[in-house]
Amino acid sequence: MTRLDLHADPVDIACALVDIPSVSGDEAVIAGAVESALGREAHLEVERVGNTVLAMTNLGRPERVVLAGHLDTVPVNENLPLRREGDVLHGLGTVDMKGGDAVFLHLAGTVTEPAHDLTFVFYDCEEVEAARNGLGRIERERPDWLRGDLAIVGEPSNAVIEAGCQGTMRIELRCTGKRAHTARAWMGVNAIHGLAEPLRRLAEYRARDVEIDGLTYREGLQAVRIGGGVAGNVVPDEAVLTVNFRFAPDRTPERAERHLREVFDGFDLSVVDCAAGALPGLSAPAAAGLIEAAGGKAAPKLGWTDVARFAALGMPAVNFGPGDPTLAHTREEHVSATEIRQVAQVLHHFLGK
Structure with missing residues (x-):
């Protein structure tokens, strides 16, 4: 088993994590390495639930900060083992999100007298269906571990604090018609043609820009799929x-x-899928302190992440991690070592002051 040194440079921790394959559903080895490393830190209480590893301090601080990162990756795409070129780490998970995990593990080992009590959640199965998500399992089975005054999710954010997140909803619009031979089309009703009106409404739709806590969230409404048709000579009825x-x-x-x-x-x-968004909550004291430590700047999260799970539990939540999110799930995943250290420095200042 790989031995992780939580007192090492977070870049070195990231390199070690990337070289432990952990495709969703196969996180036992990396979870074992994380559990072993955290268990060597006397100031932490550690528990493992399946392939999710939990650790916390209990120092009686007035506030608690939860730091959460998933250990799994999408399938390997000719991007392992890790390749290091100067300041850049190339490989699966460097961006999504072992760079962020490395920062959190480094903090778990080195911030022994934090200003806030800390909870660390390293969870499995984030990249697959929500029912398998380790964070959801902890919410159901160990809810006390997810209580806090601020949650920081280490998803890649270009080392910029991204507050809150958009909600997402997927719907289906169904049109029915009447089948007929296309040679006698007047005897049928074409269901595909019936979609012309909702498509027109989509084309003319003007999405809102919404300002919350000084951040602008841009909404979007888009057709993503059309299905229909029976045969090349049949007027479709659905x-x-x-x-x-x-x-x-x-x-x-x-x-x-x-x-x-x-x-x-x-x-x-009909609604076929939905996930609530998360308000930024930047006026909360712990969140305001983090923004100050990061130089006073934050951006809205245009997308959905697990911050929404924490917001639903009643706490402000932000994304803050190294790496460009547009590189996630691509063969070209890579992250700057400088950015990993930058995120670690900001969080060390915030948590340790």
């Missing part, structure tokens, strides 16, 4: 249009659905 709505965190899922039913009034609409 067609389905799938639409994705990325909504600002001032909308609840209920309000988002109500809005879509207004936009597509008159059509058969």
